[in-house]
Amino acid sequence: MSTRNTIAIVGRPNVGKSTLFNRLVGQRQAIMDNQSGVTRDRHYGYGDWIGKNFTVIDTGGYVHGSDDIFEEEIRKQVKLAIEEADVVLFMVDADAGMHGLDEEFAAVLRRYQGQKPIYIVANKADTHARAHASGEFYALGLGEQAEVFPISSQSGAGTGELLDAVVAHFEEAGEEDPDSGIPKIAIVGRPNAGKSSFVNLLLGAERSIVTDIAGTTRDAIESKYAAFGNEFILVDTAGLRRKARVNEDVEFYSNLRAIRAMEAADVCIVMLDASRGIEAQDVSIIGLADRNRKGIVILVNKWDLIENKETNTARDFEAKILEKIKPIAYPPIVFISVLNRQRVHKAIETAIEVYQNKRKKIPTSQLNDTMLKEIEKYGPPAVKGKIVRIKYVTQLPTHNPVFAFFCNLPQYVTESYTRYLENRMREHFDFTGVPIGIVFRKK
Numbered sequence: 001m002s003t004r005n006t007i008a009i010v011g012r013p014n015v016g017k018s019t020l021f022n023r024l025v026g027q028r029q030a031i032m033d034n035q036s037g038v039t040r041d042r043h044y045g046y047g048d049w050i051g052k053n054f055t056v057i058d059t060g061g062y063v064h065g066s067d068d069i070f071e072e073e074i075r076k077q078v079k080l081a082i083e084e085a086d087v088v089l090f091m092v093d094a095d096a097g098m099h100g101l102d103e104e105f106a107a108v109l110r111r112y113q114g115q116k117p118i119y120i121v122a123n124k125a126d127t128h129a130r131a132h133a134s135g136e137f138y139a140l141g142l143g144e145q146a147e148v149f150p151i152s153s154q155s156g157a158g159t160g161e162l163l164d165a166v167v168a169h170f171e172e173a174g175e176e177d178p179d180s181g182i183p184k185i186a187i188v189g190r191p192n193a194g195k196s197s198f199v200n201l202l203l204g205a206e207r208s209i210v211t212d213i214a215g216t217t218r219d220a221i222e223s224k225y226a227a228f229g230n231e232f233i234l235v236d237t238a239g240l241r242r243k244a245r246v247n248e249d250v251e252f253y254s255n256l257r258a259i260r261a262m263e264a265a266d267v268c269i270v271m272l273d274a275s276r277g278i279e280a281q282d283v284s285i286i287g288l289a290d291r292n293r294k295g296i297v298i299l300v301n302k303w304d305l306i307e308n309k310e311t312n313t314a315r316d317f318e319a320k321i322l323e324k325i326k327p328i329a330y331p332p333i334v335f336i337s338v339l340n341r342q343r344v345h346k347a348i349e350t351a352i353e354v355y356q357n358k359r360k361k362i363p364t365s366q367l368n369d370t371m372l373k374e375i376e377k378y379g380p381p382a383v384k385g386k387i388v389r390i391k392y393v394t395q396l397p398t399h400n401p402v403f404a405f406f407c408n409l410p411q412y413v414t415e416s417y418t419r420y421l422e423n424r425m426r427e428h429f430d431f432t433g434v435p436i437g438i439v440f441r442k443k
Contacts, residue, residue: 005054005174007166008085009121010078010109012101013061015093016123019115020153021045021058024163044222048376052167053174057081062105082109087166088118090142094125094134094150118146121162125150131158133216182224185351186265188289190281194301197338199223199236224418227345230352235413236259260287267295267433268354269347274335275305278321284324293400295354295433296331299347302336330426332433354433360401362429367393367403374424383412391443402437410440 007024009017025045043058043153059078076202082088090109092102109118120142122134138148147165186410187195203223221236262268268289272282289296298321306313318333325331332350371393380388392406403425407413418438425436 003171004393005052005167005170005172006057007054007083007087007089008057008059008081009089009091010059010062010082010105011121012099012105013090015061015091017061017091018043018058020089020091020121020123020151020159021056022154023156024056028134049163049167052170053172054167055174056169057085062108079108082112086116087169088112088116089121089162089166090118090146091121091123092134092137092140094122094130096124097133098136098139102137102140106142110143113143113146114332117166118142119162119165120146122148122150123153125158126152126155129401145389177346182231182233183267183355184222184233184235184265185267185269185348185355186237186261187269187271188237188262189271190273190279190285190286193273194338196236196300198271198301198336198344199234199349201338201341201344202227202234225348227348228352230355232352232355235265237261260290262294263292265294266358267297267351269297269299269351270331271299271301272321274300275316277317278324283324285299286328286331290328290435293435293437295351295358296328296435297347297351297354297433298331298333299340300333300335303335303342303400304340330431330433330435350433357431357434358400360429360431360434362395362401364394367395371405371424371430374421378420380407380413380417383414388410388412396439398437400437401431401434402439404439404441406441406443408443410442414442 009021011017021043022045024047026047034212038279045056045058047054047056059081062075062078087156088109090105093099112118120137120140122131122137125134132149134148135378138146139147149158149162149165151162153159187199189195196361199221202225211300223234223236225232225234270282270286270289272278286296288300300317300321314335317335321333322329332354334347334350336347338344372390375390380390382388386409388407388409390405390407396402396404405413405421421438425431425438
């Protein structure tokens with residue numbers, strides 16, 4: 001992520017950081033809930049104000065002295081966000097008033113005094129009385145420069161004055177959206193399959209919090225990644241559970257964000273846990289990616305946990321996967337171990353190949369030379385005495401590969417013959433990992 005024109009929103013839990021983040025980026029990207037600890041990882045978005053573009057980082061609530069495993073990890077993420085930022089917004093709650101955790105966190109921020117601008121944002125200042133009372137936060141002792149801005153992130157009151165002060169520190173206009181046009185690879189799967197560990201290993205940094213507790217990742221976390229001469233955005237998503245098992249509001253929205261991340265992606269890496277095999281929820285996730293016409297790579301993680309492996313173990317496992325996901329037969333399957341760093345780069349290399357296959361354009365002359373020969377060898381079967389004659393093939397200008405076959409009686413082409421044509425297309429032109437469409441049009 002670019003650190004140019006970057007704002008970090010920090011503070012204790014439940015003061016409204018994600019609400020302000022969503023207001024600054026102009027859309028509901030971060031999950032909001034009255035339960036503290038909803039945001040855990042660093043979450044990025046883009047906004048603009050009076051001709052200046054900026055990156056906003058939402059962070060988890062800072063807590064000290066807790067036994068909760070997440071809170072130790074959240075503190076690390078908050079520290080990384082502060083170091084990455086050009087301007088820090090320290091958020092407090094004007095309704096609740098000064099809190100012991102605000103004073104503790106102010107001590108952490110004092111280390112950055114003089115290095116970067118820090119503003120105190122007194123949220124929930126919805127009344128004149130609260131706005132007036134927010135002056136008490138000057139007592140946090142962050143210096144004369146740490147002005148207090150009373151705002152309401154819910155209604156937007158006061159955010160204009162805050163942004164005026166913030167963007168005054170940005171010398172350049174900044175990029176409108178540095179991620180625009182960059183292909184997206186979403187890492188999806190059931191909880192605890194190893195998605196965040198996979199992303200962190202690729203990035204060589206603790207981009208997402210990783211624990212053995214299912215459901216650690218809640219938002220879809222985006223990170224830029226370059227490999228094999230290509231730049232991509234990797235999207236780490238929350239583990240997808242069956243609807244019947246989703247019983248918390250936060251988990252419901254996590255599921256929703258993961259599904260939206262899939263819909264916005266070019267390629268979905270579906271991660272399975274080798275020790276559990278392919279389960280019904282995995283099949284549903286692969287089916288969802290297929291219905292959305294995404295490139296698909298299936299990763300079987302934790303392959304190191306499978307004992308007494310023989311020559312055919314991987315082949316048999318692959319056969320079981322393909323049997324379960326029928327009639328989907330095009331995704332490549334890669335066996336990896338994130339823990340042992342085995343074949344991790346092979347996994348990303350395969351995802352890049354799938355993305356390139358998705359964008360592949362076959363010249364019309366080559367299509368006709370190849371496919372008309374296949375049609376000559378085995379033509380469409382007669383239906384109700386009607387003989388279908390296919391004369392011409394061309395690729396349509398669509399996001400995914402779609403091919404139009406022009407013929408005299410398109411309504412009489414059978415489903416089995418359509419599958420035959422798709423198989424021949426895949427055989428000749430390598431569309432591994434990509435759904436392809438075949439349509440019939442009247443000549």
